[in-house]
Amino acid sequence: MVVDGHIPEGELRRSRTDADVGETLTAALDRELTGYVVFEPRGSILRDDEERAVLTFETGVPVLAYHAADDLGGWDALDALTAGPFHTEVYELSPASLSAAHRVDEFRVGPTAPARELADCDDLVERTREAAPEERLAEEEGASAVEEFLADAERIEAIREEAAAEAKERAAEWGLTDQLDDGS
Incomplete structure (x- = not known):
């Protein structure tokens, strides 16, 4: 094998x-x-x-x-x-x-x-x-932090909302507000 x-x-x-x-x-x-x-x-x-x-x-x-x-x-x-x-x-x-x-x-x-x-x-x-070994446990703790973050639905939704607001702001700066689809 x-x-x-x-x-x-x-x-x-x-x-x-x-x-x-x-x-x-x-x-x-x-x-x-x-x-x-x-x-x-x-x-x-x-x-x-x-x-x-x-x-x-x-x-x-x-x-x-x-x-x-x-x-x-x-x-x-x-x-x-x-x-x-x-x-x-x-x-x-x-x-x-x-x-x-x-x-x-x-x-x-x-x-x-x-x-x-x-x-x-x-x-x-x-x-x-x-x-x-301790160094291997440290690797696992890093993975656990990622899992914990992904399990936090409220935090992920807040990041999405912030990203959407930022995208709208940039679109307005660049004159692209007509191209935004408000339904998504």
């Missing part, structure tokens, strides 16, 4: 059908897995590799996510992983073998994101947070 040319084949440590994502994440954390897990929806095993999704780990903490079928990385890849049950394959790799992939920012996810989004397990989220 290769992700965008960045992850070499690892050493298979476990293969399991009907795997629960929470159990798989817990096992990776407990074993301090450095490597990756391939998730394949149960119905696609006999078809092709395109439905596969990959989560990489460094000492049991998730680092990146990639979904092959949609060529998605990061948070978008996590969204594509919601259709279980899965067949999982757990591979072990050296940290050096993962270093190139782990530098691809658009594939990265916050350390607790898979536990929150895929397993919905508060205990696993907390255990992952405790195991994650």
Whole structure:
């Protein structure tokens, strides 16, 4: 399994059908897995590799996510992983073998994101947070601030209204008020 040319084949440590994502994440954390897990929806095993999704780990903490079928990385890849049950394959790799992939920012996810989004397990989220390096937690806090902002509908509406007022003001300055559509 290769992700965008960045992850070499690892050493298979476990293969399991009907795997629960929470159990798989817990096992990776407990074993301090450095490597990756391939998730394949149960119905696609006999078809092709395109439905596969990959989560990489460094000492049991998730680092990146990639979904092959949609060529998605990061948070978008996590969204594509919601259709279980899965067949999982757990591979072990050296940290050096993962270093190139782990530098691809658009594939990265916050350390607790898979536990929150895929397993919905508060205990696993907390255990992952405790195991994650401080610099990785700082990355996640930045993502949380964006999520918090996007969830603030009143603030977004205020920004829209301000932008619309500014657009009208500029249109008036440039003599384009007749071109404005007041209905939008």
